[in-house]
Amino acid sequence: MEVINIQGTDDTPNVILDKDNGKFEFSGRSLPEDVNLFYEPILEWIDGYAEAANDSTEVNIKLEYFNTASSKIILDLLLKFEEIVEGGNDVKIIWHYHEEEEDMLEAGEEYADIVDIPFDYISYAD
DSSP, rough: OOOEOOOOSSOEEEEEEEETTTTTEEEEEOOOSHHHHHHHHHHHHHHHHHHOOEEEEEEEEEHHHEEHHHHHHHHHHHHHHHHHHHTEEEEEEEEEEEOOOOHHHHHHHHHHHHSSSEEEEEEEOO
């Protein structure tokens, strides 16, 4: 599978999807002007990955900020990873949040309540 490696900007996150090295990461800020245009190839990649997923997948989400449109897409991403779990593979979400940003921790907890995937929470400082 081709690796997705998108360098983030002020408005779009860094995205690394690398099946061979088991690296799945979303970091930075997510408020793209056209959220569907930005995330469509990512969602399609995850669909392809789901057809032959690794036995174990660890997804690191380290977003400093995301807007409302991105929050819906993040849920769509998580639901796709949940389908991988339903297919018999292990998936774990590592939700990183700044120690002073309780809102980001709460966002992770809300997603964890919706999808049936184990979440680990890691706080970090500057």
